[in-house]
Amino acid sequence: MATEQKSGEALSESRRSGPYASAVNWMENLSETQFAYLLLTPALILLGVIAVYPLATTFSMSLFADQLTGSARLGEFVGLQNYIDLFTGARDFALPSAFLPTFTTEFPFVTDIYSSALMVTLIFTVFSVLFETLIGFGQALILDQDFRGRRWVRVAIIIPWAVPIVIQGMIWYLMFQPNIGFLIGTTENPALLNQLGLIGTTPLRDTADSLFLIIVADVWKTSAFMALLILAGMQSIDRSLYDVAKVAGASRWQQFRMITLPLILPTVLVAMLFRTIDAMRVYGIIETMAGCQTVPSLSCLVVSTFNAPLYGTSATVAFVTAAIIALVVSVYIYNFASEGL
Amino acid sequence: MGDVKLEHVSKHYDDVTAVDDMNLDIQDGEFICLVGPSGCGKSTTMEMIAGLTIPSEGKVFIGDREVTNLPPKDRGVAMVFQNIALFPHMDVYDNISFGLRLRNYDKEEIERRVNRAADVVQLEGMLERMPDEMSGGQRQRVAIARAIVRNPGVFLMDEPLANLDAKLRVHMRTELQRLHKELDTTIIYVTHDQAEAMTMSDRIAVIDSGQLQQIDPPLVCYNEPANLFVAGFIGSPSMNFLDGDVTESGFESTNIDIEFDPADLGIEVGREVTLGIRPEDVYLVEDEHLVTNPSHEIEAITDVLEPMGDEIFVYLKLEEDAEAHLDEDTIAMNDQLLMSVAPDTVIEEDTDVSVVLDRSRVHLFDTETGEAISHGIESAVKAGGPTGTEAESDD
Amino acid sequence: MGDVKLEHVSKHYDDVTAVDDMNLDIQDGEFICLVGPSGCGKSTTMEMIAGLTIPSEGKVFIGDREVTNLPPKDRGVAMVFQNIALFPHMDVYDNISFGLRLRNYDKEEIERRVNRAADVVQLEGMLERMPDEMSGGQRQRVAIARAIVRNPGVFLMDEPLANLDAKLRVHMRTELQRLHKELDTTIIYVTHDQAEAMTMSDRIAVIDSGQLQQIDPPLVCYNEPANLFVAGFIGSPSMNFLDGDVTESGFESTNIDIEFDPADLGIEVGREVTLGIRPEDVYLVEDEHLVTNPSHEIEAITDVLEPMGDEIFVYLKLEEDAEAHLDEDTIAMNDQLLMSVAPDTVIEEDTDVSVVLDRSRVHLFDTETGEAISHGIESAVKAGGPTGTEAESDD
Amino acid sequence: MSNENSGINLGSDDAEMKRGPFGRWVNKAIKNPDRVYRAMFYVATVFFLVTTLFPFYWLLVIALTPNRLITNMGLLPKGFNPAVFIEMFERVPFHLYMFNSFVLGITTTIIVLLLASLAGYVFGRLRFRGKGALMLGILAISYFPPAAFLIPLFELFTGNTAISLGAITISSPDLFNTPAPMVFPFSALLLPLSIFILTTFYGQIPDGLEDAARVEGTTRLGALFRVIVPLSAPGVATAGVLTFIAVYNEFFFSFLMNNGEASSWAPIVAGILKYQGQFDTPYNLMAAASIVGVLPVAILVIIAQERIVSGLTAGALKE
């Protein structure tokens, strides 16, 4: 047998034929770059047709004026006028709120932060991502432990993420709806949160109160996203590294800081990156809890103009939103490029 | 501070018993080698001392404290792991300085020590490399350096030199011995390299199937193995074993008889015993003058020759028609004998030769229990008086 | 089918040159050992043959085909990795059968082969274990089994036995040799164990800093090393080196002179040379009768004794006041000599002894280039006629 | 440990008595920081459990309270109406919507994991020119609010986009009321997240294991699916769960790409909204439906978590 089959493998390998085998062979012999692009092709085609092509179309829409009457979707070609109007505030009337805040020279350099979509969005983003990351971390640390019943705790912690936004909105809306929810009182008979001065008695009509509650609701739901990713990151760490660290004398905290943290950093960064992007596009929870009039986010502007329908303006705001997100993301990438993203 | 004691320690995994009722008493400052076949429980023992594995039964002491359940960080041990386990996200410098940084040493001290350790393991100039940019041996050296920058009470080293070349290994051995002397710490060392075990250790602990077989100074293990297992395990190539019986006139087997008075050695006649003789204690008849107390001549045919440079291994067939069995299913091979001769000896394959055994280096073991009965027959004979001389004169 | 050829192959990583213009021509069915210090490029060479690393320059051939850019799967090689690389999500059976399953062998055939391989590496009964439930040596054996279940044209084995105990290693060696004979495949084998390299290989390739130093049968490498590096690297403990000059009367150094006629060896007078002598070729004066062609006596003091069981290493100090330097920064140590003597020799530390060298086993190297000039002076003298005898009679 | 302590400190026993239970605990805690850690751990666990589960409890309270009694709610349901879980199926064929969501979710998840695996492999393990730019480009797609894709996609999927190839003009097919116009946009829009997740996870798998697989005879893709993917199980499972959940609960595209009927592949949110009247909102039914709707996801999470928490690389390498 032995001599017969001597190097039989190599032979049988090349003997195998047919279109499948030749395709495999062809792929294996590609250079690394060619191979990379080949593997990316399906994703790029999908993204090209379903994302890039629509975006190109939408971008061209942003160069046309709005058209409210007649069968045409858009008005005449106006070039970048929509963009100019948006930044000069000349288009604010068509939006649920101002796009940019009015700037002043004194701290905090803007007047009435809650009346501009940009500020509302940024506030939401900063606080929700911050708390989600912290809480997600905490949750992941717990889920990483071995204890009885942890599978159920895990489900419990992750399950808010599985709630549709409409229902998430309903849950929190009802909690803070006067005369329905118990978390809200009346002027005469205030509830705990009212007494603490955290929220007024009609929080969902007040921008600041609503924003606060929406952040809480979002943190409730989305911490699970963070926890899930961070947990997965922790699970991928080679356990023997902890053995080494333990013997070297590392306390739990030191193990966390010197092993866990650096090794899950790429995962955490991806999670934070996408949470930031998502948070900057927040819409659903606002719509279902307080409404775009009360808490105007950038996406609110897009959707409400889209529904108006002011397609030119909507496309413009969408692209400007994307540009702002790109700006924020580039800050991330600039700061963390070294972490292997 | 650095004495380590295991008291009736066992470790069971589901259906596997990795360590079985182990008792070890290691003095402060001792250099102990753990040796034993693959899977015998050496690493598990180390892990229990380090605190990475909690014994299923028994107690572990370091210094005066019982540490059985103490976390590793409080045990004052440093360890070189068998699987190396470098931190992939740290460069060599950070890997080596890890333990020091944990303890907030100041920067210069860290740098001094890291450079010193890198020097010892000959990794100067590679401190900025990442682990995945290094060769296997280089990684192992980083792991060693990571352990030796610290000054723990106990060093645990699990095959630290396995991936190093012979020269570097000799160098590292010297360095470890120097370190041992300098710091006067306890070192517990796993190795598969007999030379390492022989030259470095104060005592060798031989383990088999989770059980301690013998713990003694190297030469005692070599010259007076406690049982068949130790005899066969220590020494490379392995000791020759021949199964036989004790008769009135001594040891008798298919091919070889050795005369002595059983009463002298305190063995009852009829007991089944195994005779052990190391390859270097088998001599060609022409070299008989080198042996003070040779056995009678044994006829054999040379089979395979293995020139090793500094010696030649000669496989001898004792029964002409017997097939040489190369697989070592039974520990004793009555039809075969391995001999080592000087490299300049003129010898050819498939020729008849006569050999003698050095009687003073013959070992006898109880075949059933494996326990050693006697080491060296000559001395027994000499001490025994007339019967001994009789036996000798019989020759 | 299984011959492997490297033509001017180099591999550069950023600023490191791992392999430097390597030329290797390995015949079908040959058993080649790659040896060399840690980090010299052995693994990189293997990886380039396997197709895991693409050479920066040069070409690789397997069989008649150029495979420089061919993917590993089409090269018909099996490899045991230095870092073992078991698939942690598969049990032992699945790990071993991985390659067979890929090739759609039928179930019984797979089972037959896996059982056979498990048998060879003595892992019967562990086929259901996961890698993390095994000891280091057991893992390594799984890696070996994974390679040997297949019938590739070329086996690449990167320190496959590093984590095995001596006995098992001997067993595995025999098994691998049997496999080699049976399958008649090419085996390229990295090892740091000299015994392994000496006994198993048809030829040994000695590599240093990415460059091939010598590729020759084991005894040729041992007895006629091509240069200082090979001489120092092959053999354990290492050869003694003494720096000196060639004078009219032969070799002269601080402590040792060897007489010969330089013209005979074709060396010009005044050239700086390094003399090499292996520890087993240094004899105590009382053993001089064992040497046919001894040098004159050399006075020395015993320093450290290292009893190894089957021999004793004796470190000799040549100059009384010189400190023994244990670090091997310079390859030559003119004030020290290592000698190995039989284990029963009566010898003590710190006593005066006289030793002689076996002239026929003295090597001379050009100090600057390291190239070997002559192996054995006796022969040179003998061949050279009167001057040789003269020199001898001078003694 | 505690035995040892009390054994050594014979004298301190009554001192501990005086200090009371808390004092005793503190005393022990100082000696044994692990206790503190354990305690902190339990406190945190309970805290997270309460905060994440409370809204669900609230949802259950609403579900069990008959709709017309949903006013001035306290912490307990007003009335007890388990029949709501039957009524919800009578009013709307909710199981069909769940089925739709499930199919949409699974299909999208498979597509996404497949494409993202390929891309994640490329970005995580290969070196080639243009990698950074491509990654940024793919990421950039997720910068856009979904509305920015709507009009062109709607036209594409309703047969209103035409490609002119010389004389022939090919219209895109009309896929309205089929799963396709949902599955494709979901896949495309969720792809960047999964690509990035898998890129980081695949990138962390040691090269040695891929090498071993390739020498054993797999192709590069074979190594990806036989070794890298299984070893990245936590990452893959997470990406899968995130994708599935996102699709399962999606509404923005799904409500424009079909007419909202269960027979037209409308997802569960469409089903939940079906309970809603022009003005009247049966919160109890919607709450009940959401509870039922979340169950499959909970089951999925239970299944997936086995993968998420399985540190698999142990014992693989010596390095």
Place this chain on the structure above:
Amino acid sequence: ISTGGGDGDSGGDGGDGGDGGDTDTPINTEAPTEDITLQWAADTRMADSADEIRQALSDAGLPDNITVELIAGSQVTDNRQAQYQQWLNGGREEPTLLMMDSGWTVPFIARNQIQNLSQSLPSEMISTIEDQYFGASVATAKGANGDLYGQPLFPDFPTMQYRKDLLRNAGYTDEDFETWATESMSWEEFSAITKEAMEANSDIEYGFTFQANVYEGLSCCDFNEFMTSYGGAYFGGRENLFGPVGDRPITVEEEPVLNAIRMVRTLIHGEDDEHALDGITGNISPEAVLQWTEEPSRKPFTGGNAIMHRNWPYSININGADDVFGEDLGVMPIPYGVTPDEAQYEGTGGPVAALGGWHLTLNPNAPDEKKQAAVQVFKAMQEEQFQLDMFEIGGWIPPRPATLDSDRAQQVPVIGRYLDALKVAGENAIPRPVTVVWPQQSGKVSQEVNNAMAQEKSPEQAMSDLANQLEQIEQSAS
């Protein structure tokens, strides 16, 4: 790649959103002979009663070969609007019939997205609608050219519901209730009565509950009612409701509008409010109204915790049910601020009811035979018989005022008892000023009005801000 159907690339003169999309070609009015199934995008409630509605259509003379398939669109009206927007813009042939909110039919008309019924239906059908249907409803289905684009399916008018039992405690009698059912009271009276009742029923928490959240319902309806009842208007008189955009006065800064805000502020914050309206009794409405939409505001009333409640007829059916208040539920028109004579603008003042309701429109992209079949559906729906059936089936109010007088209408359970009040409401219905820019304007209105009601801005300030924004929006579209 090019996109069919009028998108951005084609700029100003883009297509009409699909093939066969003539919106104004006459349709064959003969009943088709082959079997045809029509899709009708309706809502959940209608879809739930699909069989009964099909029966009603058939009873009303719809040929048997025409089957109507009801699709339950989203009940969230914004979602539906967005959905239709896409469907029609994308030139979809299905559904053939669309149920459109009277609040947003006009933008579809303006964008030529629905069939011009005046041009394509027989004129007698058109005149039936114009002559016999609730005028306000019809007005919201007309284009700028005066053509009719939708056939009102049912109107919706809010009324004031109250608890007779509680008011009896305050001394009011069934006689009063009878009067109130048709003769509206002023806000002064209303607030005083409510206060009285609150004092007489100290366990009742709220006096008057309504909806003032920041949402379309505030601008289109609640505030529109209050404002109009004080004789105010967003854009001058009724004639300007539907345009011309950019060419009509903006009148939100006028006194009647301010008074309406002041009135509400008084109701909520009391007579001490800085901007209280004289004559109004305060503190009868909770601050919560500022966050309430229909359902949250109804809950306390249904739960027995309020005396007065403004809401749509759907809630009459809930609150008038026997297990809730039954006969104790009273319904009256919304109170007035000033009488029509005192009002500055034609058609304002008096007991105003904001107009809701839905129209049936025809998808112009539908194939001819479907359009032909659709005509038969339109015809059947004009039958009084069908409209009464609908009233019975789901409480959908007949679009003809006359029908409400019929005996059959009176027999309809619960709501049948309150037809008088409903009729008054219907006669005084005021549509929202829906134009193409209304979606933008509505947001601004609700925001500013809510702010003013919440004491965050003075009425003057809020309305001046609002006027500014409305002006900009008007200008942008002209």
